[in-house]
Amino acid sequence: MASGRNWNWFHRMGSPRWFYETTGRWLPWLWVLTLGLMLTGLVWGLAFAPQDAKQGNSFRIIYLHVPASFLALAGYYLMAIAGAIGLIWKMKLSYMVMKSAAPIGAALTFIALFTGAVWGKPTWGTYWVWDARITSMLILLFLYLGVLALQYAFHSQETGNKASAILALVGTVNIPIIYKSVDWWYTLHQPATIKFTSAPSMHPDMFQPLLVMIVAMYSFYALALILHTRVEILRRERKASWVRELALQAEPGGVAQ
Amino acid sequence: MNTQFDSLQQFWEMAGHGPYVWTAVLVSLAVLGWLLIRPVQQQRANLQSIVRQSQREQVQQAAAAGLSKEDK
Numbered sequence: 665m666a667s668g669r670n671w672n673w674f675h676r677m678g679s680p681r682w683f684y685e686t687t688g689r690w691l692p693w694l695w696v697l698t699l700g701l702m703l704t705g706l707v708w709g710l711a712f713a714p715q716d717a718k719q720g721n722s723f724r725i726i727y728l729h730v731p732a733s734f735l736a737l738a739g740y741y742l743m744a745i746a747g748a749i750g751l752i753w754k755m756k757l758s759y760m761v762m763k764s765a766a767p768i769g770a771a772l773t774f775i776a777l778f779t780g781a782v783w784g785k786p787t788w789g790t791y792w793v794w795d796a797r798i799t800s801m802l803i804l805l806f807l808y809l810g811v812l813a814l815q816y817a818f819h820s821q822e823t824g825n826k827a828s829a830i831l832a833l834v835g836t837v838n839i840p841i842i843y844k845s846v847d848w849w850y851t852l853h854q855p856a857t858i859k860f861t862s863a864p865s866m867h868p869d870m871f872q873p874l875l876v877m878i879v880a881m882y883s884f885y886a887l888a889l890i891l892h893t894r895v896e897i898l899r900r901e902r903k904a905s906w907v908r909e910l911a912l913q914a915e916p917g918g919v920a921q
Numbered sequence: 922m923n924t925q926f927d928s929l930q931q932f933w934e935m936a937g938h939g940p941y942v943w944t945a946v947l948v949s950l951a952v953l954g955w956l957l958i959r960p961v962q963q964q965r966a967n968l969q970s971i972v973r974q975s976q977r978e979q980v981q982q983a984a985a986a987g988l989s990k991e992d993k
Binding site: 702706710711712713714715720721722724725728729732767768771774775778779782783785786884887888891892894895898899902907908910911912914915 | 922923924925926932935936937938939941942944945946948949952953955956957960961963964967968969970971972974975
């Protein structure tokens with residue numbers, strides 16, 4: 665049964681109980697890491713990084729705008745992949761991750777759009793333009809909201825899961841368009857500050873705090889996704905005996921109604 | 922390494938860009954904070970409601986057991 669043993673990890677990972685117990689051990693560390701990095705990056709970027717020669721202090725918005733945009737996009741891939749795993753292997757936990765990723769992605773996309781608009785006013789002279797990058801990000805927001813809405817649109821959880829996963833997968837078409845939009849349609853939004861293929865077009869004194877904020881946002885994303893998924897696990901598995909034992913341990917006295 | 926601002930007043934004003942920068946920061950932090958606080962609250966409520974339900978069921982089972990004894 666060697667092959668059976670090889671797949672054990674996969675089945676274990678699909679078990680909500682295993683996920684709940686494992687992430688429970690990670691949570692304290694993730695909280696400390698996220699809050700520590702976020703505070704360091706923000707203070708560094710807002711107070712210590714030199715101001716931009718052209719944009720002055722308004723450029724400091726980059727320390728929230730770029731990390732939020734990164735995770736809004738990366739989070740979409742994660743949501744679509746979780747949906748695909750749910751469709752192919754019928755893994756319950758995978759659907760719970762997909763559902764949890766939707767509100768987090770929507771909130772991060774909102775932050776990217778909002779900080780972009782506030783940054784646009786002193787830089788471009790306008791809060792909003794129907795530029796390719798901005799428009800495709802707005803579509804991303806609607807895709808996230810659509811995946812979330814489909815979760816509540818059906819009586820059967822199973823149907824909702826499948827519908828959400830299919831929308832998430834179809835929506836991945838939008839992601840390369842967002843990435844390439846600044847190159848294909850060279851309008852108002854500036855090209856990417858950070859590329860994997862070349863050195864960043866930014867002074868190290870400005871770039872280092874941005875790097876800290878990007879790592880902080882990844883850590884934040886992991887924390888938020890784990891917290892939301894754990895809520896979903898308790899909600900869907902509330903009849904399971906391990907959940908009851910866990911609840912009695914966490915809230916031993918119960919509560920007066 | 923030194924801060925770019927000589928006083929808190931200057932840090933707040935950011936040479937005229939203060940309203941933009943601080944609006945972006947405060948709204949972002951509010952949304953990020955909400956993403957963490959909401960699941961923590963929901964989890965607490967979930968755990969409490971699971972405990973309440975299991976207590977209710979225990980009471981019902983005890984009552985049912987008591988009734989079946991009286992029948993005999």
